[in-house]
Amino acid sequence: MADAKRNGIKVWVNGAELSVPPDCTAAAAVARAGVTMHRRSVEGHARGPLCGMGVCMECRVTINGELHQRGCQTLCMDGMRIETAEVASDA
Amino acid sequence: MPERTCRIAIIGAGPAGMAAAVSAVEAGAENVLVIDDNPRPGGQIWRGETDDATAREWMQKFEPCGAALLGQTRIVAAPQPGVLLAENGAKTLTIRYEKLILATGASERFLPFPGWTRPNVMGAGGLQTLAKGGLPLEGKRVVVAGSGPLLLAVADEMWHMGARIKCIAEQAAPNAVMRLGLRLLGSPGKLAQAVQLKLRLFGVPYRMGWHPLQVDGADGTSGDDSDAPVASVTLTNGAAKRIQIPCDYLACAFHLTPRLELAHLLGCDTEWIERQCQRRTTVDAWQRSSVEGVYCAGESTGVGGVDAALIEGRIAGYAATGAQDRARPLLKQRDAWRRFADAMNETFAPRPELRMLPEPRTIICRCEDVRYEQVVAKESWRAAKLHTRHGMGACQGRICGGAAEFLFDWSARSSRPPVCPTRMKTLAERPSADQKGD
Amino acid sequence: MKRAYDILIAGGGIVGAACADELARRGADVCVVEAECAGSGATAAGMGHVVVMDDSEAQFALNHCSQQLWNELREALPENCEFDGCGTLWAAADEEEMNEARRKADHYAARGVAAEILDSAALAEAEPNLRPGLAGALFVPGDSVVFAPCVAKWLLDRAMENGATLITGKRIVELRSDGAVLNDGSIISAKRMVNAAGSLAPQLTPGIPVRPRKGHIVVTDRYPGFVRHHITELGYLKNAHASDRDSVSFVVQRRMTGQVLLGSSRQFDVTDAAIEPGILARMIQRALEYMPGLGQLNTIRCWAGFRAATPDNLPLIGPHPTRENLWLATGHEGLGITMAPGTGRLLADLMLDGEALIDPAPYLPARFANSEARHG
Numbered sequence: 059m060a061d062a063k064r065n066g067i068k069v070w071v072n073g074a075e076l077s078v079p080p081d082c083t084a085a086a087a088v089a090r091a092g093v094t095m096h097r098r099s100v101e102g103h104a105r106g107p108l109c110g111m112g113v114c115m116e117c118r119v120t121i122n123g124e125l126h127q128r129g130c131q132t133l134c135m136d137g138m139r140i141e142t143a144e145v146a147s148d149a
Numbered sequence: 150m151p152e153r154t155c156r157i158a159i160i161g162a163g164p165a166g167m168a169a170a171v172s173a174v175e176a177g178a179e180n181v182l183v184i185d186d187n188p189r190p191g192g193q194i195w196r197g198e199t200d201d202a203t204a205r206e207w208m209q210k211f212e213p214c215g216a217a218l219l220g221q222t223r224i225v226a227a228p229q230p231g232v233l234l235a236e237n238g239a240k241t242l243t244i245r246y247e248k249l250i251l252a253t254g255a256s257e258r259f260l261p262f263p264g265w266t267r268p269n270v271m272g273a274g275g276l277q278t279l280a281k282g283g284l285p286l287e288g289k290r291v292v293v294a295g296s297g298p299l300l301l302a303v304a305d306e307m308w309h310m311g312a313r314i315k316c317i318a319e320q321a322a323p324n325a326v327m328r329l330g331l332r333l334l335g336s337p338g339k340l341a342q343a344v345q346l347k348l349r350l351f352g353v354p355y356r357m358g359w360h361p362l363q364v365d366g367a368d369g370t371s372g373d374d375s376d377a378p379v380a381s382v383t384l385t386n387g388a389a390k391r392i393q394i395p396c397d398y399l400a401c402a403f404h405l406t407p408r409l410e411l412a413h414l415l416g417c418d419t420e421w422i423e424r425q426c427q428r429r430t431t432v433d434a435w436q437r438s439s440v441e442g443v444y445c446a447g448e449s450t451g452v453g454g455v456d457a458a459l460i461e462g463r464i465a466g467y468a469a470t471g472a473q474d475r476a477r478p479l480l481k482q483r484d485a486w487r488r489f490a491d492a493m494n495e496t497f498a499p500r501p502e503l504r505m506l507p508e509p510r511t512i513i514c515r516c517e518d519v520r521y522e523q524v525v526a527k528e529s530w531r532a533a534k535l536h537t538r539h540g541m542g543a544c545q546g547r548i549c550g551g552a553a554e555f556l557f558d559w560s561a562r563s564s565r566p567p568v569c570p571t572r573m574k575t576l577a578e579r580p581s582a583d584q585k586g587d
Numbered sequence: 588m589k590r591a592y593d594i595l596i597a598g599g600g601i602v603g604a605a606c607a608d609e610l611a612r613r614g615a616d617v618c619v620v621e622a623e624c625a626g627s628g629a630t631a632a633g634m635g636h637v638v639v640m641d642d643s644e645a646q647f648a649l650n651h652c653s654q655q656l657w658n659e660l661r662e663a664l665p666e667n668c669e670f671d672g673c674g675t676l677w678a679a680a681d682e683e684e685m686n687e688a689r690r691k692a693d694h695y696a697a698r699g700v701a702a703e704i705l706d707s708a709a710l711a712e713a714e715p716n717l718r719p720g721l722a723g724a725l726f727v728p729g730d731s732v733v734f735a736p737c738v739a740k741w742l743l744d745r746a747m748e749n750g751a752t753l754i755t756g757k758r759i760v761e762l763r764s765d766g767a768v769l770n771d772g773s774i775i776s777a778k779r780m781v782n783a784a785g786s787l788a789p790q791l792t793p794g795i796p797v798r799p800r801k802g803h804i805v806v807t808d809r810y811p812g813f814v815r816h817h818i819t820e821l822g823y824l825k826n827a828h829a830s831d832r833d834s835v836s837f838v839v840q841r842r843m844t845g846q847v848l849l850g851s852s853r854q855f856d857v858t859d860a861a862i863e864p865g866i867l868a869r870m871i872q873r874a875l876e877y878m879p880g881l882g883q884l885n886t887i888r889c890w891a892g893f894r895a896a897t898p899d900n901l902p903l904i905g906p907h908p909t910r911e912n913l914w915l916a917t918g919h920e921g922l923g924i925t926m927a928p929g930t931g932r933l934l935a936d937l938m939l940d941g942e943a944l945i946d947p948a949p950y951l952p953a954r955f956a957n958s959e960a961r962h963g
Contacts (some may be wrong), residue, residue, distance in 0.1 A: 082283030089284045094268035094378045100542075100809075100844070101518040104376035106268035108515070108548070110278035111193055114187060115570070116515060126543070126570070126808045126885050130279060131186070137479050141430040228864035528755060531623035535631050535736035537667070543808050543887050565862050567886055570808065573849075574882030576889070577871035579864065 069138045084140050085110075085117045085129030096129060098143040150578050151242040153219070155182035157469050158233065158246035160224060160411060163192020164455050165447025166252035167207050168462030169469070170216035173250075176472035181216040182244065184235065185406070188220040192254055193274060194455060203455060226566035227414050231442075234566075234578060241575045245538040248442050251430070252462060253411055253447035257299075257402035258551050260499060261513050261521070262506040264364025264371055268378040269398050273303045276400040280310055287311035289397040292382050294318040294361045296403035297497040298454070304353065314353045315394050317569055319385050320403065321497050323357035329496045332489060359365055359384045360503060361401055362391065373512045386501055404497040405452045406551050413564040414448060416440050425494035426555055427451065428562075434480055435473065436465035444469050453490030460486060504556055513556075514549040516542020530559035543570055592618040592752070594938065595767055595777035597759050597791055601735050602916050602923055603741035603783035605931030611749035614938055618775055619743060620767060622758040623750050626739030629785050629923055632804065632892020634840055636817055637925045638675055639727065641694050645901055645949030650922065651700065652945050653929030654729065658930065661731075668741060669734035669843040673928060676705075676714060676805040677725040677819045678837075678877065684821040688725040695727065702727050708727055716813055716880045725821075732817055732840055735924045759784075762791040764911045779938065781914045782907075786893035788917040792910070795903065796955050797918050799893035803853040808885040809845035816841065820877060831855055835870040837877045847884060849874055851921075853894075860891050896920045903931050904950040908942040914938060915952050 066079040071091035078087045085107050088096060095104035096117045107117035110130050117129040120141040129140070158171050159166045162185035170183050174193045187196065190211055195204040219237070224244075229491035233244040234326040257272040264270065271279065273293055280286045291312045296319060304314045319326060354414060362385045366377030381395045407429050409419055418431040418439035429451040436444045446465035447458035460483045467476035507513065517538040524533040530553055533539040540546035540553070550561030567576060594610055599621025611617045621627070637657050641647045664670050679685040681819045688704060695702040705713060705724045713726070743753050754775070761768040766776040782788045786799035819838040838850040852870045857863075867889060875882050897918040898902060907913040916934050919926050933950065936943040948954075 079283055083279070086279055086283030089279070095376060096268075099266070099515065101517050103266065103374065103518070104268050104378075105266060105515070106378070106422055107271055107279055108259065109257060109272050110275035110282075111256060112569070113544060113547045114515070116545070124501075124883065125810060133188070134283075145307065226864060234864075427960070528624060531627060532755075535624065535626055536740050537811060542886075545887060565889055566864070569887065570887050572882060572883040573805065573871055573884050573886045574806065574875065576805070576864075577868050577875060577882065579868040 067134045067136050068091060069134050069136075069140060071140045074146065078134050082134045083130055084119060084121060084127070084132040084134055084138065087134050087140060088119065088129060088142055093142050096142050152245065153182060153242060154180075154245040156180040156246070157182070157248045157250065158244055159183045159216075159250045159252055161185060161192065161252035161254055161447070162187070162190035162218060162220075162459065163194060163252060163254050163447065164207060165254070165462035166192070166250070167211040167259060167460035167467070168459045169205070169250045169252060169446055169466035171210045171214045171397070172463040172466030172475070173470045174214045174216055176467050176470040176475055178470040182219060182246075183216050184219045184222050184244065184302040186221065186223045190218060193278065196278060207459070208579070223569055223574075224411060225568060225571045228579065230493060234575065236571060236575050241578045243578070247290065249415075250444045250465045250469055251411055251417075251428060251449055252445075252447045252458075252465075253408040253449045255405035255407050255452050256547070258404055258406045258555075259504055259548055260403050260506065260552055260555065261511050262361055263364070263508050263511050264373060264379070266373045266512050266515055267364055267366060267375070270364055270379050271398065271400055272347065272402040273300050274402060276398055277303045277306055280307060288313065290315050290395065291398045291400055292316050292394050292396040292585070294359075294382065294384065294401040295401065295403045296320045296499065297402070298493070299402070299405065301355075303400060308351055308353070314351070315396055316384070317353060317355045318359040318361065319355065319357045320360040320500055320503065321357060322500070325496045326357050329493060332492060337563070354375075356384065356386070360505070360506075361399070365393075370512070372482065372508070374510070374512060378546050403499050405448065407449045409449060410563075410568040412438065412445065413562050414566065414568050415443055416564065417443060418444065419562070421560075422451070422494070424498065425451070425491065426498040427494055428507060428554070435468035435476065436461055437468065450486070451490055452494055453486060454493070457483070457486035457490050464548070499555055507556070513552060514539040514542065516544050516549075525557070530561045545570070591766070591778055592616050593777065594618070594779050594781060595620065595775055596781045597762055598628070598783035598785060598787075599625045599739065599743060599753065599755065600628045600783065600785050600923070601626060601742070601927040602919060603737040603781070604619055604739040604746070605927040606783055606916050606934050607746040609743040609931035609935040610938065611746040611751040613906065613935055613941075615855040615939065617746060617751040618754065618777060619746070620754045620757060620759050620769065620775065623758070624692060624755050625743050625753075626736030628787070629892050629894055631736045632802065632890060633735060633921070633924055634817075634838065634850055635733045635924050636675070636803065636840065637731045637733060638817070638922070639695070639730060640922060640925075641691065641702055642900060646922075647698065648945050649902070649926050649929045649933070649950065651698070652932070653926045656928035656932065657731065664733075664738065665741060667734065667737045669737070670731060671733070671841070671843050672731045673816045673841060674726060674728040675730035676710070676816045677727070677821050678710065678717065678818055679722040679724055679821045681722050685722040688723065688739035689819050690774070691725050693915050700727065700887055701729055712937050714815055714818060716878050717818070718879055721877075726816075730817060732842070733786055733924065734843075757914045759791060762913070764846050764913065779912045779914060781916055781934065783916040785917055785923070786895040788895060788915070792907065792913065792915070795907075795915065795917075795952065796898050796902070797895045798855055799858060800896040800920065801852070801857045801860075801893055802850065802921070803852045803862065803870055803889060803890055803891045805849040805867070805871065805886055805889050807847040808887055810847055810884055813880070813884070814839050814841040814847050833866060835866065835873045835884040837874045839874060839878060839881070847881070847958075849881065856895070859891070862889050862891055895923070898955075902926060902930065902950055903952045904930055905937055905952055908956040
């Protein structure tokens, strides 16, 4: 990704390694990885962050194996594994 | 379970909470504890701020003032008077207080329109906050829409981050915004005006009386039934005019709404202000709520901006310490800010025609994918919940509740714990005084 | 023009709805008055467990016939009723409870209810998130789980298709022998009344032996597969049913949504529906003993509601022993969802002079007419 130059924190988004700046949130790391869909809605539609402040729950991702974590409220830590709902046709 | 005991607990480390802490300590209060779910003080408005003079001033007052800051801590429940249950990372703790100041701030109001659930359609403050948290905006085309002075501040900041702001669409009518602008000229804070002037310099169109009509995706579909992120937004002035603007992000929110979850949990009276389309905590001249020992300051008493929050925080901090004399000189100025806030909230209250934005298939409840056609004929919020799952999801009705209040005149208050999604084991904890047997 | 309905039903919970459905289907002109909205009382507060219980023969009889009626309804129920034939696992912590599981198994087998004993290993395989080392379980595959508020709504809708009238958002302030007075002052005339107001029934009909018994529930975010059945600890029988004291027991349930629903608590003599952190904490602590992993799941809501408890743990179905034109259909305690279809059928049988599906005697309110009378 474009920002690997700032040697920061290494995280994995859907298995791909990514370097993010300090103070980067998990939600931002997902966006930096080029992924727009954080979760699938109950009917199966793609959803991404909305409120950015931990209220709407749309940015829920799996962090280090724990389901339903708020990406926007979680700061990236070295070695953190972030998984979104995988999507075949992520535009 | 770890316990923290304090004389004054302040919930929220935004402007109101910081000012309350500084004032309480200044008036002689010892053992003041400020609790916030973010790691650092500043609240949503000053998160990571460095070049705003007022922010710097208050950060410099707050940090050495002697009040303790408990960051990354969420209040979950209020198991008994004077006791809060909180989650701090993986830990659970009990907070005991004598006085409590709620400075819980505001969140954005979201209104449904076709396509609003797509990826990269976010709140205005939402996108800004995510960008501050590392989401790259360099070169991205952003349309800012909705309502309120926040749109301007957000657009300004995102422009500085390298975003290409294609348009700012303010739903309020031009004459209403102008009237408010004239009042603003006569008031001490001229932030919005300054931002507006700057934007004019950047050449960003500021369309008043315009609102989003629908979002289309890169796959050519509109509405809420596709995975494709936003590719363009169609704006309208309510009459025949429409424009479609290609964009990478739509940053859209309809002004702010006070965060009242804790006030409701604690049993504080709140009031619905019809002309402002807003519910707020009821407080007296000393920022006291209807519950003994519980004060409220800042946006939770009605959206009012930084200056109103600061002065209310100061009054609450003094009053909670018993230093009414120090607070008294501030009351008049606070009342002036309140009057301005009321005018602002009336100006940016959503226009009635926005009730017509959802189509039958538009999703109203994002957590449970409940559509407009499923709930429009329901007799109440509770009937909608029980019969369609509307408002039953993980956001606990925070997002759809505000919309339902506007769209259907339903009151969607909840006063039950947990106030935010909480690990179940946190609710298994009991404060020690309560550890008696059967 | 005012007309008199044949039958006025006070309460649009699942019991009132089932009665309305059955009565309207058989041609009665029915009016249901519900203070809030369909299925909004204990119907919404409970877990929606359709379970055959065997505390007494009479309880079993009504449960069993109701379960058969549920299975007949199953095909017709729309998706939002979330009918889930997941079965019940009665979890046994030790050998003593295992003996109870075996006794129950024999009891069910003798009455034609399928049931299967699982040993410790089989239970661990069936529910991997239970703590290791439980003694085993009784599995009753015929039990199920529903989302009861939507069932109540659907039954009332079907009743209305058969000519019934539904009034929501109005409260009955007085139930008379010729109708009801509503809180807006209006009067609904009817020839006969049915009090199906659950735990609130004594407010309309003072003196009936129904007491509110409060219960708490917790629901989580979606964790599909975390729990695979409705699981009840067998200590439940000792804990909750036996006494008047506050009690908690471990009851957990999978929902069709993937959510996990957790109960249960029982408290008499409380009328405030607010969450009580103390008993909620006890309830969750009990659950964590059985299923430690629950502690990490995100809880999104808690609530409390009131069961309608009777002294002999059997409902009141039939004519009021002294009051003219008044019938009762309440007192189902924790089995209102299970027993609703059987109650509707039985009440309609009695009111419309049909042949009763099962012997109505154990449920008749007349059993409390003199203080000696207790069903044995």
